[in-house]
Amino acid sequence: MNTHPLTLLLVGCGKMGGALLQRWQDTRIANISVIDPNDLDCHAPGVSHHKNLESLSQNYIPDIVVFAVKPPQLPHILPAYRRRFESNPLYISIAAGKTIEFFRKHLGDDIRIVRAMPNTPAMVGEGITILCKTNSLSDKDKNSAEILMQVTGGIGWTEDESLMDGVTAISGSGPAYVFLLLDALTKAGVDAGLGVELARTLALKTVAGSCDLATRSPGQSFEQLRKNVTSPGGTTEAALKVLMEDDALETLIKKAVCAAAKRSGELSNE
């Protein structure tokens, strides 16, 4: 554990950067400067907001710089960071698709860099972040990245960067799939005659409760947990016949995840 608070520069404070900032503010683990061109509501102690890199004090030396802008913006903004930070901070990127090689090309071969893929449940400390490093990263840098990202919820490491497109497709984009399911369940509840508030509550509690049950049942596969709800000739079986006919839902989800992973790969070149 560091004896002094980390000095952290967050570049981009939109949906994901904002979620990270909220956790870092709540846990007060760093002195944070934020660069984002928009007006932001971040007046917490230890947080300062700047609309661009130029408005940071020339004496400012961050321990860590986190890039949380859209992937296509990175090629345009990185040259200015390369010129500005000869101090060689630890860089962490959460941008989908952008490889460690990409950052080396734009910031220098000798940079210290971690590629991370968090997700928006980080905002409530229930996210999961997979971190990718090369084997040259020091234990100190690994520790600093862990301190920062473990506030998102859970973390895991890989040195196999080829996994990051799949990680992005499952956990990075995944909350959107779950919200789509919640929305579809709510609408189906309304179609079945329920009021919208009741349908929403039932959808939410059912998804959250099922996730909780599965988490607390490590010895049981998801398939077994599903079978536990399914009596022969019952209501669940009637619904599952529709969802599972010709593996309909599984095929659709595999297709969707494949499209997300492919898009992540494409983003590396944009």
Ligand SMILES: NC(=O)c1ccc[n+]([C@@H]2O[C@H](COP(=O)([O-])OP(=O)(O)OC[C@H]3O[C@@H](n4cnc5c(N)ncnc54)[C@H](OP(=O)(O)O)[C@@H]3O)[C@@H](O)[C@H]2O)c1
């Ligand atoms: N959203 C997710 O669930 C999620 C999950 C995992 C990873 N990510 C990754 O996180 C990154 C950000 O995604 P997001 O969804 O948070 O996007 P976003 O909401 O658009 O946030 C990006 C922010 O960066 C700002 N920005 C633009 N140019 C900038 C510059 N030169 N310097 C500093 N800030 C600048 C944007 O301002 P303007 O809007 O005014 O341009 C915006 O506020 C992406 O690379 C994405 O792949 C996102």
